[in-house]
Amino acid sequence: MPETVTAAEIAGAIDHAILKPELTRTEVDADLDMAARYGIFSVCVRPSDVAHAVERLAGSGVAVGTVIGFPHGVTTTTTKVAESQQALADGAVELDMVLNIGRLRSGLLDDVEADIAAVVEAAGDRVVKVILETAYLTHDEIESGCRAAERAGAAFVKTSTGFAGGGATVEHLRLMRAAVSDAVQVKASGGVRDLDTLLEMRDLGVSRFGTSATATILDDAAARESGGVGTGARDDSSY
Amino acid sequence: MPETVTAAEIAGAIDHAILKPELTRTEVDADLDMAARYGIFSVCVRPSDVAHAVERLAGSGVAVGTVIGFPHGVTTTTTKVAESQQALADGAVELDMVLNIGRLRSGLLDDVEADIAAVVEAAGDRVVKVILETAYLTHDEIESGCRAAERAGAAFVKTSTGFAGGGATVEHLRLMRAAVSDAVQVKASGGVRDLDTLLEMRDLGVSRFGTSATATILDDAAARESGGVGTGARDDSSY
Numbered sequence: 001m002p003e004t005v006t007a008a009e010i011a012g013a014i015d016h017a018i019l020k021p022e023l024t025r026t027e028v029d030a031d032l033d034m035a036a037r038y039g040i041f042s043v044c045v046r047p048s049d050v051a052h053a054v055e056r057l058a059g060s061g062v063a064v065g066t067v068i069g070f071p072h073g074v075t076t077t078t079t080k081v082a083e084s085q086q087a088l089a090d091g092a093v094e095l096d097m098v099l100n101i102g103r104l105r106s107g108l109l110d111d112v113e114a115d116i117a118a119v120v121e122a123a124g125d126r127v128v129k130v131i132l133e134t135a136y137l138t139h140d141e142i143e144s145g146c147r148a149a150e151r152a153g154a155a156f157v158k159t160s161t162g163f164a165g166g167g168a169t170v171e172h173l174r175l176m177r178a179a180v181s182d183a184v185q186v187k188a189s190g191g192v193r194d195l196d197t198l199l200e201m202r203d204l205g206v207s208r209f210g211t212s213a214t215a216t217i218l219d220d221a222a223a224r225e226s227g228g229v230g231t232g233a234r235d236d237s238s239y
Numbered sequence: 240m241p242e243t244v245t246a247a248e249i250a251g252a253i254d255h256a257i258l259k260p261e262l263t264r265t266e267v268d269a270d271l272d273m274a275a276r277y278g279i280f281s282v283c284v285r286p287s288d289v290a291h292a293v294e295r296l297a298g299s300g301v302a303v304g305t306v307i308g309f310p311h312g313v314t315t316t317t318t319k320v321a322e323s324q325q326a327l328a329d330g331a332v333e334l335d336m337v338l339n340i341g342r343l344r345s346g347l348l349d350d351v352e353a354d355i356a357a358v359v360e361a362a363g364d365r366v367v368k369v370i371l372e373t374a375y376l377t378h379d380e381i382e383s384g385c386r387a388a389e390r391a392g393a394a395f396v397k398t399s400t401g402f403a404g405g406g407a408t409v410e411h412l413r414l415m416r417a418a419v420s421d422a423v424q425v426k427a428s429g430g431v432r433d434l435d436t437l438l439e440m441r442d443l444g445v446s447r448f449g450t451s452a453t454a455t456i457l458d459d460a461a462a463r464e465s466g467g468v469g470t471g472a473r474d475d476s477s478y
Binding site: 019021022023024025026028046047048049050070071072073074075076077078079082083086090100101102103105106108133136163164 | 258260261262263264265267285286287288289309310311312313314315316317318321322325329339340341342344345347372375402403
């Protein structure tokens with residue numbers, strides 16, 4: 001691990017994903033407690049778990065975020081706004097919205113931008129990240145989606161939902177980092193399953209990581225920080 | 240094909256699914272026009288396509304339905320209600336909602352029922368179908384989910400979204416048909432890719448079929464009805 005990166009810094013850049021539709025309350029709670037134990041930046045939970053997560057993580061220092069229009073991005077703008085308002089009322093402080101993938105692929109960029117802008121407006125001073133779902137997109141579409149997100153006022157562009165069969169790639173992250181100004185951050189998600197992948201992406205200018213392999217990654221970082229070679233462990237059951 | 244079933248009757252029991260997130264407007268329009276040509280019962284479109292589909296299918300006799308909380312079912316009840324109201328305002332006449340899968344698996348049946356009941360109430364006299372996503376569920380959970388749907392006033396129980404890696408099976412359809420009274424219909428979806436599968440499910444008491452293999456199935460039905468042996472064709476690219 002580069003000497004300039006600490007395990008705590010890595011923890012501070014992780015949004016731990018607790019998004020699978022089939023997770024039980026008990027499984028969600030185990031993940032929330034892990035997040036508190038490791039002191040990560042935030043959890044990204046299912047919309048109907050926001051209120052519960054906020055209550056369970058009170059005082060832990062772990063922020064609670066959620067997803068909007070997830071995972072397909074094809075709900076109406078009105079619904080995305082209503083969903084955002086509910087999420088904020090329930091205590092979410094970051095919103096990871098999926099842009100309208102079909103409209104982006106149809107070249108309807110004004111629609112895509114307006115959809116994002118409405119969520120950004122509903123979010124007020126809260127962070128909005130825009131998920132592109134790059135697995136479905138050409139390079140041109142990735143670039144135009146990123147630019148629409150920046151024009152609409154998004155704080156981040158983000159690669160993937162983790163549910164489309166393909167996640168973040170170095171190639172796509174490079175493209176995204178170059179497509180937006182320094183005012184917009186890049187989040188990698190889907191496929192961030194080990195520390196080396198995370199560090200490689202970090203070197204590209206990625207500043208936030210969505211993963212469910214959090215414990216594996218942070219245990220490895222702690223082992224390397226304490227002078228060992230680390231485990232190099234990878235969690236392929238994660239997303 | 241049984242002599243008592245006509246191709247028109249089969250067409251009248253199909254909800255043609257146009258739900259993939261990456262579909263362009265042009266691809267959606269091709270499917271809408273196919274639906275009108277074959278005279279099927281309805282199309283089930285993405286929420287942000289409802290208004291467009293209603294306009295394009297005006298006068299065709301094909302109904303427009305959409306999905307709520309799709310495909311994960313883990314949005315809040317408030318959001319599902321807002322999404323339902325928007326869908327009805329846009330002209331949808333049937334709503335296929337996904338129940339809260341995580342809560343069903345957590346045994347929180349009162350929550351599951353209240354979530355469905357809120358959508359049923361928002362829908363007024365419109366049909367609400369409840370998607371269980373059986374691929375994630377045990378037999379007990381399928382039965383208790385079906386019963387919660389009936390108590391909440393749903394018109395249909397439905398197997399799958401088509402996005403969870405497993406669709407309708409004969410075993411699950413039998414279980415669902417037995418778990419609800421005759422007042423509740425059963426819809427099979429995910430994996431209905433050929434006419435023989437559809438007919439086998441119909442014999443179990445399934446009265447509606449969600450598929451994107453509509454043209455393949457109806458061409459086969461027409462060939463058999465006109466006295467041929469049919470094609471037995473299967474569309475594995477569909478869902």
